[in-house]
Amino acid sequence: MTTRQRDSAQFRSSRPIHAEERDAPSFSGTNIVVAGDHNRRITLQAIRANGPVRRSELAKLTGLTPPAVFRITNTMLDEGLVQVAGRVVPPRGKPANNLVVNPDGAFALGLNIDRDHLTLVALDFAGRARTRISREIAFADPYQTEQFIAGAIGDILASEVIDRNRLIGVGVAMPDDLGSISLEGQPPLYHEWSNTRIEDMVARHLDVPVIVENDAAAAAIGELHFGHGLKANSFFYVLISAGLGGGLVINGQYFRGAHGRSGEIGFLPRFHPFRSRHNDPGKTLGSAILLNSLYQQLAGAGISVDSPAGLADLNDAGEACVDAWIDQTAEYLYPPLLTLMCGIDPDAVFIGGRLPERLVDRLCERVNMKLSMNMDFTWERPPVVRAAMAGDAAAIGAAILPFKNRFLPADTRVSLVTS
Numbered sequence: 001m002t003t004r005q006r007d008s009a010q011f012r013s014s015r016p017i018h019a020e021e022r023d024a025p026s027f028s029g030t031n032i033v034v035a036g037d038h039n040r041r042i043t044l045q046a047i048r049a050n051g052p053v054r055r056s057e058l059a060k061l062t063g064l065t066p067p068a069v070f071r072i073t074n075t076m077l078d079e080g081l082v083q084v085a086g087r088v089v090p091p092r093g094k095p096a097n098n099l100v101v102n103p104d105g106a107f108a109l110g111l112n113i114d115r116d117h118l119t120l121v122a123l124d125f126a127g128r129a130r131t132r133i134s135r136e137i138a139f140a141d142p143y144q145t146e147q148f149i150a151g152a153i154g155d156i157l158a159s160e161v162i163d164r165n166r167l168i169g170v171g172v173a174m175p176d177d178l179g180s181i182s183l184e185g186q187p188p189l190y191h192e193w194s195n196t197r198i199e200d201m202v203a204r205h206l207d208v209p210v211i212v213e214n215d216a217a218a219a220a221i222g223e224l225h226f227g228h229g230l231k232a233n234s235f236f237y238v239l240i241s242a243g244l245g246g247g248l249v250i251n252g253q254y255f256r257g258a259h260g261r262s263g264e265i266g267f268l269p270r271f272h273p274f275r276s277r278h279n280d281p282g283k284t285l286g287s288a289i290l291l292n293s294l295y296q297q298l299a300g301a302g303i304s305v306d307s308p309a310g311l312a313d314l315n316d317a318g319e320a321c322v323d324a325w326i327d328q329t330a331e332y333l334y335p336p337l338l339t340l341m342c343g344i345d346p347d348a349v350f351i352g353g354r355l356p357e358r359l360v361d362r363l364c365e366r367v368n369m370k371l372s373m374n375m376d377f378t379w380e381r382p383p384v385v386r387a388a389m390a391g392d393a394a395a396i397g398a399a400i401l402p403f404k405n406r407f408l409p410a411d412t413r414v415s416l417v418t419s
Contacts, residue, residue, distance in 0.1 A: 039064055041409040043072045044081065044101075049230045052085045052098035073099060080166075081105040081125065081407070101126050106407070107162040110399025111149065111202070112215060112392070113174040115139055115183065116242040116291065117307075117354075119392060120152040122162050123399035127226035130161040132392065136307045141189040142196040150205050169209040169402030172198050173218035173394040175243055176261070211401040215239060215394040216263055219352055219387070220247025221254050222397025225408055227388030232347035235382075236340055238265070238333070239393060240353035244286040250344065253410060268336055288332055291354060294325045308354045322359065330366035337367065338375055341382050352387030353394075360386045 039062070046061040047053055053061075059069045076082040083102040087095045103126040112119045119134040133152040137144065157164055179193025199210040213221070220237035223229045229249060237247040246263030248255045255262055266286025287293075291308065298305050303318045305311060314322065337349055351360050351367075367384045375381075389396050404410075 038409065039068065040072055040075075041407060043069060044076065044407055045409050047073075047076075047082055047099050048101050051100035053100075054088060054096045054098060056096065058099075079105070103128060104163065105166065106403065107167045108399045108402040109153070109156070109167070109170045109206075110218075110395045110397065110401075111170060111172045112218075112395035112398060113140070113145060113172065113178070113198070114215065114242045114394070115175070115178075115186075118145060118148045119395040120149070120156070121392060121395045121399055122156050123396060123403075124162070125403070127396075127400070129392070129396060129399075131156055131159065132395075134392075139186050139190045141187070142192050142201065143189075146201050146204075149202060153205050167206075167208055168406050169211060170202050170206060171218065171398035171401030172202065172210065172212045173215040173398035174198065174212070175245070176214050209402065209405070211398075211405060213398065213401055214245070214247075214260075215241070215397075216245030216247045217254060217256075218247075218397035218401065219389070219393035220249055220263070220397070221404065222389050222393065222400040223350055223352070223387050224249050224252070224254065225400055225404060226396075228348065228350060228385070234344065234346045236263070236337070236344075236346050236349045237387065238337075238349065238351045238353075240289060240291070240351065240355055241394065242291060242354075244289045248344075250346075265336055270332055285332055285336070289329050294322065297321050297325050308356060311356050311359065323362075326359065326363050326366055329363060330370050333363075334367050334370040334374070337384065338371060341371075341377075345379075346382050348382050349384045350387035351384065352390035354391070357386060357390055360390050 042062050043058060043064065046058050050057070050061060055066065055069050055073060058064070058073070059066045062069065064072070073082065077084070077099075080102055082099050082105070084097045085100040086098050088098060103124040105125040107125070107130070108123050110121045110123060116138055117134060117136050118140055119132065121132045122130045124130055133155060135148055137148075140148070156162065179191045179196070198212055202210045216237065216239040219239045220235075223235070223237055229235065229252075233252045234250050237249070239245045239247070244266035246265040248263045266284060266289075268285045270283045270285055270288060294311075295305050298314075298318060298321050301317050301321050303314070303321065305314075305318075311322070340346070340349070351364055353360075355363070364384045364386055371381060371384070387393060
C-alpha cells in the first residue's frame with residue numbers, strides 16, 4: 001500500500017420499499033413529528049460516527065439543545081439502540097457517560113444476487129457481519145434463488161446469531177436488467193428474472209420490510225453510512241464483480257440521476273485519450289473489467305479458477321497473469337476516473353467488490369500511478385483506495401438499507417431541523 005493510500009484514512013473533507021424513497025426530496029412543510037424523527041436520526045448518526053461520545057458533545061455536533069439531546073438519548077437507551085460505554089470524569093464539572101451504538105440494538109439481512117453467486121449476510125447495528133452464507137452458482141434462476149433464500153434464512157435464524165425480534169428488514173442488491181441482458185453462457189430460464197418480483201420471493205420466507213437496490217448503489221450507500229463515507233462526503237464507488245458498476249455520492253447523499261442510472265461506467269466504451277492502441281471500438285469497460293475476464297486470462301495460462309477464493313493461492317505463472325490483468329484494468333479504468341475527478345472533484349474513489357483485498361490494493365496502487373503519470377493536477381488529487389467494505393460489498397450494503405430506512409438520515413452530514 002502506498003503512502004497516499006495510507007494517508008487517505010483522513011480524507012479532505014413486508015411492504016416492498018424502494019431504496020430511493022428516503023432519498024426523494026419532500027416539498028411539504030416540516031411539522032413537529034417530522035422534525036422529531038429527523039433530530040433522532042441525526043443524533044444517532046452523530047453517535048455512530050463519533051462514539052464513544054458524551055451528551056454535551058452531541059449537542060455541539062447536532063446543534064440540538066442539551067435537554068433535547070438528553071430526551072432523545074434516554075429514549076434510545078430505553079430502546080436498546082445505544083448503550084453506555086464508560087464514564088468521563090472531567091477536571092471540573094460532573095462525570096458524564098460515554099454513549100456508543102449497541103451492536104445488538106437491531107439487525108438486518110443483506111442479499112446479493114449476481115450472475116455468478118448468491119450471498120446472504122446478517123449485519124448488526126454496528127455494521128459488523130455476524131454470519132455469511134454464500135453459494136457460487138452461475139446464472140441462478142428465480143427458482144434456485146428462492147431455494148437458497150429459504151435455506152439461508154432458516155439457517156441464520158436457527159443459529160441464533162441474531163435476535164429475531166430485533167430483525168428490522170432485508171435489503172436486496174442485484175444488477176439492473178438482470179433478466180433482460182443476454183450474456184454468454186446464460187441459460188434460457190434466466191430471462192424469468194424479468195417477470196419476478198424479488199420482494200415477493202423474500203416475503204414468502206420472512207415477514208419484514210424488503211428494500212431492493214442496484215448492487216453498485218447498495219455498495220456505495222453502505223460505504224457512505226458505515227465505511228469511509230463517514231469522513232468522505234463526496235466519492236465514487238467502483239464495484240468489480242460479475243460485472244462492472246459504479247455509485248456516486250455527492251455531499252453526503254447518494255446521487256441517482258434523472259433516470260436512476262448514475263454511475264453506469266460499465267457501459268462506457270474502452271477508450272484511452274492518450275494511447276490509441278488501447279482503444280477498442282464497440283467494446284465496453286464492462287466486458288473487460290469483471291471477474292470472468294480475469295478467470296479467462298488465467299485459463300489461457302492453463303490455470304483453472306472459477307471463484308474469488310481460487311485467487312488466494314496462485315503459483316508464479318498465475319500471479320503474472322493477475323498482474324497483467326491488473327495493469328490492463330488500470331489502463332482502462334483511469335481515463336473515466338480522471339474525467340470524474342475533473343468533473344465533480346470527489347474526496348476519493350473507492351474500489352470494492354469480490355476481488356480479494358490484496359488484489360484491490362494492487363489495482364488501486366496501479367490506478368494512482370497511472371493518474372499521476374498522465375495528468376498534472378493543480379489541486380490535491382483524490383486518492384483511489386480500497387473501500388472499507390470491499391469484500392461482500394453489495395451484500396453488506398444491502399443489509400445497511402433497512403438501517404438507513406429506519407434509523408439514519410438521508411444526508412449523512414449532521415444538520416438540524418428546528419421544531
